[in-house]
Amino acid sequence: MFSRETLQELFDFTTFTWKTYGNSVRRMAPDAIASPAPGSDWPALRNVLFHVATSWDNWLRDRLGYDEPLDATSEAVTSWDDLREHRDRTRGWLRRVIDETSEDELHAVVQPMWKGTAAEMTVSVADILGHILLHERGHHGDVTTMLSQLGATPPNIDYLTYVFFKQRQAKQ
Numbered sequence: 001m002f003s004r005e006t007l008q009e010l011f012d013f014t015t016f017t018w019k020t021y022g023n024s025v026r027r028m029a030p031d032a033i034a035s036p037a038p039g040s041d042w043p044a045l046r047n048v049l050f051h052v053a054t055s056w057d058n059w060l061r062d063r064l065g066y067d068e069p070l071d072a073t074s075e076a077v078t079s080w081d082d083l084r085e086h087r088d089r090t091r092g093w094l095r096r097v098i099d100e101t102s103e104d105e106l107h108a109v110v111q112p113m114w115k116g117t118a119a120e121m122t123v124s125v126a127d128i129l130g131h132i133l134l135h136e137r138g139h140h141g142d143v144t145t146m147l148s149q150l151g152a153t154p155p156n157i158d159y160l161t162y163v164f165f166k167q168r169q170a171k172q
Contacts, residue, residue: 011095018087040146048139049077053087055132060090107126109124110122110125144157
């Protein structure tokens with residue numbers, strides 16, 4: 001089970017990684033985000049980044065009944081800034097859910113999953129939020145591999161790197 005504090009920390013960690021990716025992407029050629037990457041299962045870097053951003057709103061909508069996602073497609077993404085509006089809106093939804101959901105609601109078992117299968121279970125809002133945040137982390141390897149294949153130096157986005165910069169910022 002995820003505590004609110006843990007969800008907030010994971011949220012902040014994903015903020016750090018997204019910002020770090022942005023720094024790398026902005027240093028690349030303007031068309032690199034939409035260019036094919038040899039050997040990747042993703043058509044282009046924009047596709048994996050868009051998936052990371054849109055999987056949040058799909059889960060918030062489909063599992064928790066929140067707002068509809070933006071009407072956007074990965075093909076419309078031609079720059080890092082194109083991703084920002086969608087990502088910011090989705091992150092705003094997620095931040096509100098983490099901050100405004102009562103403790104009882106956050107940990108109540110509310111969502112049936114995989115009904116009628118051997119994996120059938122119920123999960124809490126906190127479990128779904130944790131899944132959303134960890135899902136993004138699961139794609140970090142895809143993003144860093146694609147950055148490398150497109151000629152960029154992949155950034156260090158390990159959790160302890162995040163902790164280092166967080167502690168350094170707190171000392172200032």
